[in-house]
Amino acid sequence: MFEISPTEWTAILLSLRVAVIATLVATPFGIALAWALARHEFWGKSVLDAAVHLPLVLPPVVTGYLLLLTFGKKGLVGGFLADYLGIVFAFRWTGAALACGIMSFPLLVRPIRLSIEAIDRRLEQAAETLGAAPWRVFFTVTLPLALPGVLAGMVLGFAKAIGEFGATITFVSNIPGETQTISSAIYSLIQTPDGDSAAMRLVIISIVIAMAALIASEWFARRATQRLHGN
Amino acid sequence: MLRVDITKQLGEFKLSAAFASEGRVTGLFGASGSGKTSLINMIAGLLRPDRGSIVIDGDTLEDTADGIHVPTWRRRIGYVFQDARLFPHLNVAQNLDYGRRMNGLAADPAQHKRIIDLLDIGGLLDRRPGKLSGGERQRVALGRALLAKPRLLLLDEPLGALDEGRKLEILPYLVRLRDEAGVPMVYVSHDAAELRQLATQIVMLRDGQVTAFGGVKVLTSGA
Numbered sequence: 001m002f003e004i005s006p007t008e009w010t011a012i013l014l015s016l017r018v019a020v021i022a023t024l025v026a027t028p029f030g031i032a033l034a035w036a037l038a039r040h041e042f043w044g045k046s047v048l049d050a051a052v053h054l055p056l057v058l059p060p061v062v063t064g065y066l067l068l069l070t071f072g073k074k075g076l077v078g079g080f081l082a083d084y085l086g087i088v089f090a091f092r093w094t095g096a097a098l099a100c101g102i103m104s105f106p107l108l109v110r111p112i113r114l115s116i117e118a119i120d121r122r123l124e125q126a127a128e129t130l131g132a133a134p135w136r137v138f139f140t141v142t143l144p145l146a147l148p149g150v151l152a153g154m155v156l157g158f159a160k161a162i163g164e165f166g167a168t169i170t171f172v173s174n175i176p177g178e179t180q181t182i183s184s185a186i187y188s189l190i191q192t193p194d195g196d197s198a199a200m201r202l203v204i205i206s207i208v209i210a211m212a213a214l215i216a217s218e219w220f221a222r223r224a225t226q227r228l229h230g231n
Numbered sequence: 232m233l234r235v236d237i238t239k240q241l242g243e244f245k246l247s248a249a250f251a252s253e254g255r256v257t258g259l260f261g262a263s264g265s266g267k268t269s270l271i272n273m274i275a276g277l278l279r280p281d282r283g284s285i286v287i288d289g290d291t292l293e294d295t296a297d298g299i300h301v302p303t304w305r306r307r308i309g310y311v312f313q314d315a316r317l318f319p320h321l322n323v324a325q326n327l328d329y330g331r332r333m334n335g336l337a338a339d340p341a342q343h344k345r346i347i348d349l350l351d352i353g354g355l356l357d358r359r360p361g362k363l364s365g366g367e368r369q370r371v372a373l374g375r376a377l378l379a380k381p382r383l384l385l386l387d388e389p390l391g392a393l394d395e396g397r398k399l400e401i402l403p404y405l406v407r408l409r410d411e412a413g414v415p416m417v418y419v420s421h422d423a424a425e426l427r428q429l430a431t432q433i434v435m436l437r438d439g440q441v442t443a444f445g446g447v448k449v450l451t452s453g454a
Contacts, residue, residue, distance in 0.1 A: 122316055128303040129275055129310035130330035130379050140329075144320045 008202060010177050011185035018093055018181060019161035022101035023154050026108055034112035056106045060166025067099055067171040095172035096179050100161035108157030115149020115224055148224030152217045159213030182206055237273055237283030246439040256409050258430030259419045266439040267419045271385045275310050276303035287383055309381030313391045315372040317360035323371050324356040330379025350374045350404055366397040377412060384416045405429055423450045
């Protein structure tokens with residue numbers, strides 16, 4: 001029963017690639033945004049905060065459709081990117097990564113924001129009195145102390161990205177070898193007469209990946225606490 | 232030479248202080264809530280006065296009339312906080328080296344060794360701050376501030392968080408620093424006995440006003 005077919009392998013590897021790229025590209029943006037939300041008051045902050053969480057509460061099909069309207073070949077941004085930079089999202093694995101990145105963004109940002117909020121700002125003042133300009137304070141004190149939160153956010157974001165289905169299939173469809181991730185492969189398999197055992201294999205693999213991500217995230221959170229207590 | 236002349240409104244509280252001090256250790260004496268910490272935070276640049284100026288050795292760090300505000304990280308003023316504030320993710324050696332790195336100073340092994348010996352922290356270098364006693368932490372904080380080669384060292388009740396035994400452990404180090412480190416200090420305390428041992432000049436603060444200024448004898452002449 002547990003022999004993974006080439007098509008299934010393709011879907012697994014594509015899922016991993018999509019989720020890894022989505023997470024790596026989203027992380028710098030996530031850190032910047034988490035820092036802005038944790039440390040600054042600015043006009044429109046609550047709107048921005050809500051917008052970040054929107055993919056969490058909107059039906060994924062809505063997010064996918066909005067992505068299609070924006071980043072599709074005829075979309076405002078998508079058209080520009082395709083014409084001038086040669087970057088195409090529609091019906092490509094890059095589009096799957098974009099959809100996954102946006103859907104997992106709230107989960108990525110939240111732990112980072114919480115860990116930045118937990119940092120004692122008086123440590124940053126101490127760094128300033130020792131001659132560190134604000135950007136160096138960020139890189140030598142704030143970011144290292146928030147690192148466990150950053151890793152936890154990356155793990156959670158990755159887990160969400162690898163399981164994303166609704167927005168991805170709406171935006172980039174379900175093309176084997178290009179946009180068919182584990183989730184969309186399972187969806188196809190359970191609609192084919194003899195697909196049950198193949199679907200079950202992918203289901204088990206999904207569960208294993210998700211569990212591993214949650215355990216890793218827990219472990220990073222514990223490390224964060226230890227780090228802040230200086231052990 | 233430190234010249235301070237500032238006013239600052241903090242809620243209901245008004246801080247208005249002017250003094251010029253030439254001493255090696257200027258003791259800032261007053262009860263809690265008298266404005267001592269706000270005053271040295273302004274010297275450090277962590278707090279901006281509403282009006283006034285702060286000048287060290289002819290170098291203007293703050294002057295509201297001319298719109299001068301040198302940011303904290305360019306002031307080269309060391310600060311030892313009551314609660315050490317060591318970086319928990321760095322070990323003692325890295326904490327000590329932080330100011331040198333941030334100021335882009337060349338390594339100075341002789342000074343490094345001198346300060347480590349002076350404070351007796353050579354045995355702690357590999358440890359994380361979480362594994363230090365309160366007294367050890369405060370000695371490392373002193374070393375960290377000094378190794379950034381400040382032109383002035385601010386100490387905000389550095390013994391305040393320590394019990395009596397620990398205070399007696401740290402005091403001799405502070406006396407040695409005063410006599411050997413060659414860095415002028417502003418020492419904040421509400422403890423007259425402590426200041427009598429350390430300070431060469433006293434600025435007495437009460438309710439945000441300077442009420443007395445002079446040698447340590449002002450501590451005895453009934454505050």
